[in-house]
Amino acid sequence: xxxxxxxxxxxxxxxxxxxxxxxxxxxxxxxxxxxxxxxxxxxxxxxxxxxxxxxxxxxxxxxxxxxxxxxxxxxxxxxxxxxxxxxxxxxxxxxxxxxxxxxxxxxxxxxxxxxxxxxxxxxxxxxxxxxxxxxxxxxxxxxxxxxxxxxxxxxxxxxxxxxxxxxxxxxxxxxxxxxxxxxxxxxxxxxxxxxxxxxxxxxxxxxxxxxxxxxxxxxxxxxxxxxxxxxxxxxxxxxxxxxxxxxxxxxxxxxxxxxxxxxxxxxxxxxxxxxxxxxxxxxxxxxxxxxxxxxxxxxxxxxxxxxxxxxxxxxxxxxxxxxxxxxxxxxxxxxxxxxxxxxxxxxxxxxx
Numbered sequence: 001x002x003x004x005x006x007x008x009x010x011x012x013x014x015x016x017x018x019x020x021x022x023x024x025x026x027x028x029x030x031x032x033x034x035x036x037x038x039x040x041x042x043x044x045x046x047x048x049x050x051x052x053x054x055x056x057x058x059x060x061x062x063x064x065x066x067x068x069x070x071x072x073x074x075x076x077x078x079x080x081x082x083x084x085x086x087x088x089x090x091x092x093x094x095x096x097x098x099x100x101x102x103x104x105x106x107x108x109x110x111x112x113x114x115x116x117x118x119x120x121x122x123x124x125x126x127x128x129x130x131x132x133x134x135x136x137x138x139x140x141x142x143x144x145x146x147x148x149x150x151x152x153x154x155x156x157x158x159x160x161x162x163x164x165x166x167x168x169x170x171x172x173x174x175x176x177x178x179x180x181x182x183x184x185x186x187x188x189x190x191x192x193x194x195x196x197x198x199x200x201x202x203x204x205x206x207x208x209x210x211x212x213x214x215x216x217x218x219x220x221x222x223x224x225x226x227x228x229x230x231x232x233x234x235x236x237x238x239x240x241x242x243x244x245x246x247x248x249x250x251x252x253x254x255x256x257x258x259x260x261x262x263x264x265x266x267x268x269x270x271x272x273x274x275x276x277x278x279x280x281x282x283x284x285x286x287x288x289x290x291x292x293x294x295x296x297x298x299x300x301x302x303x304x305x306x307x308x309x310x311x312x313x314x315x316x317x318x319x320x321x322x323x324x325x326x327x328x329x330x331x332x333x334x335x336x337x338x339x340x341x342x343x344x345x346x347x348x349x350x351x352x
Contacts (some may be wrong), residue, residue, distance in 0.1 A: 007063070007091045009037040010106055010185065011080030014074050015054055016044040021096040021230065026057055026064075028098035028134040034105035039064045040081045041095075045071030050095075075195035075204040078178070082188060090183045096230045097179065100137035101228035107182040110220050114146055117184040117216035120174050121155075123227035134229055142223040145172040150262070153213045156221055158264075161206070162273015172221035178205040180227050187216045201251040202244065202278060210258065240289040242299065248278035249308045272316040275308060280325060287342055297335050304332040 011029050015022060029039050041064060043051040045186055051068055058064040078092055093099060104207070107119040126132045148155040156174035174180075178195075187193070193211055196204045213219065252271040259267035286299050303309070309332070316328050322339065331337045 007036055007038040007087045008108070009027045009091060009182075010040060010085035010087035011037055011093060011104075012040045012042065012078055012085060013090050013093050013095050014077035014081070015095045016043055016071065016074075017047045017048045017050055017116075018095040019046075019053060020055055021146070022046075022050055023057070025093060025098050027096050028101060029093065030061055030063075031101045031134065032104050033102045034108060037063060037104065038085075038087060040084055041066045042080045042133045043068045043079040044073070044077040044217075045069065055116070069296070073197050073199050079194045082185075082194065085185060087185060089186065090185045091181070092178045093227075094179055094229075096232075097191065098134050098228050100226045100228070101134050102137065102247060103224075104169055106138065106224065106226070107222075110222060111145060111182060112183075112238050114144070114218065114220050115316060116146065116218040116220045117187050118212065119182040120219060120221050121129040121179055121180050121227065122173065122225045123175055123177070123229045124225045125229050125231050127231050134143040134228070137226065138224055141247075143172070143221075144223075145221045146218050147172070147221065148218045152212065153216070153219045154262075157206070157209055157213070158270055161270045162276065173223070174221055175227075176206045176209060176222050177227075178208055179229075181209075183212065184216065187212065191215045200247070201254060203218070203246045203251055203274070206255070206274075207251075207258075210255075214262065240291075241298075244278070244282045244285070245303045245306055248282070249306065252278075252308070253318060268315065269317065272312045276316065276325070276329065278310065279303060280328070281296060283328075283338065287339055300335055300338070 013025065013029075018025075026039065027042075029037070041054040041059070043054050043057070044068060054066045054068075058066045065084060067084060069080055074094075077279055081092075082090065089111070091104065091107075101233070103121070107121065110116070110119045124132070147156065157176050159174075161176070191211075193208065193209050193215075198204045201207060238305045252275045255274060256267045256271035259270060264270065283300065286296050286303070289296065289297070305331040313329075325342075328338055331341070
């Protein structure tokens with residue numbers, strides 16, 4: 001009896017209504033310079049042709065496995081992928097993005113050379129129509145820093161949540177996304193690690209990375225930008241959700257409690273710094289939504305007058321970042337002033 005070989009890497013790709021982007025995503029995996037892998041497509045109840053397209057692609061490449069399931073969100077789809085994964089290593093890719101074709105080979109080289117349990121890299125933003133390619137990509141002068149102790153493993157990711165009271169001891173930039181890492185699957189299974197639902201906590205990636213960082217061995221941080229993240233210019237008008245603030249507060253409360261358990265002295269600062277970012281995004285979604293002016297103002301005032309935001313005003317210390325977000329927070333009680341500042345910031349970004 002032929003026993004199928006166990007792949008070195010399992011690439012897990014949640015799929016939901018991405019018929020226009022799925023092929024380019026899968027092609028960037030199929031073309032990897034390292035080929036001993038399996039590609040797990042988790043069709044999360046797509047209502048367009050994405051599910052059928054997954055089945056077509058699986059017939060073209062026997063490394064592709066397709067799992068169809070009822071819609072439950074990104075975090076649950078990743079968990080389904082983990083339940084089926086067999087590889088020594090795991091990588092997550094979102095189905096409207098893609099990765100450089102030498103990403104897996106390069107990360108495995110680092111993991112083998114440095115004997116780490118995770119390799120983290122950075123991403124590039126792009127929009128439809130941009131001239132971007134998945135061809136071999138290694139950033140000139142790329143660094144590789146190794147974190148072994150808990151603060152070394154966690155702080156590069158944590159620093160992305162909020163400015164610290166003092167400079168990080170380990171200066172290695174990192175993204176918080178689960179898509180910008182290669183994980184050792186043994187660690188995930190040994191400790192039963194799984195993703196929370198983003199419908200419960202607004203940032204399931206950070207929570208997964210924290211729990212993984214607590215139990216894993218050393219982490220390597222590389223400056224290579226191997227992941228290509230698609231920006232959807234229309235997403236603001238479609239992404240407003242009235243429960244976003246409450247979900248953000250729930251996440252930040254959980255984050256602060258967990259960081260205190262781990263002995264982080266800046267637990268509240270990280271949590272409130274995260275909330276600062278979520279409040280900013282929620283405000284932008286309100287201004288860009290198709291709601292009436294009256295409805296926008298009502299949603300805005302509900303957000304900026306939340307008790308957690310009042311606590312931030314009393315306790316949060318701005319120690320970094322640009323001046324505009326600070327001004328926007330301090331004038332938050334003025335709807336029209338805030339709208340003007342956000343419009344000014346968006347204008348600056350378009351022309352910078």
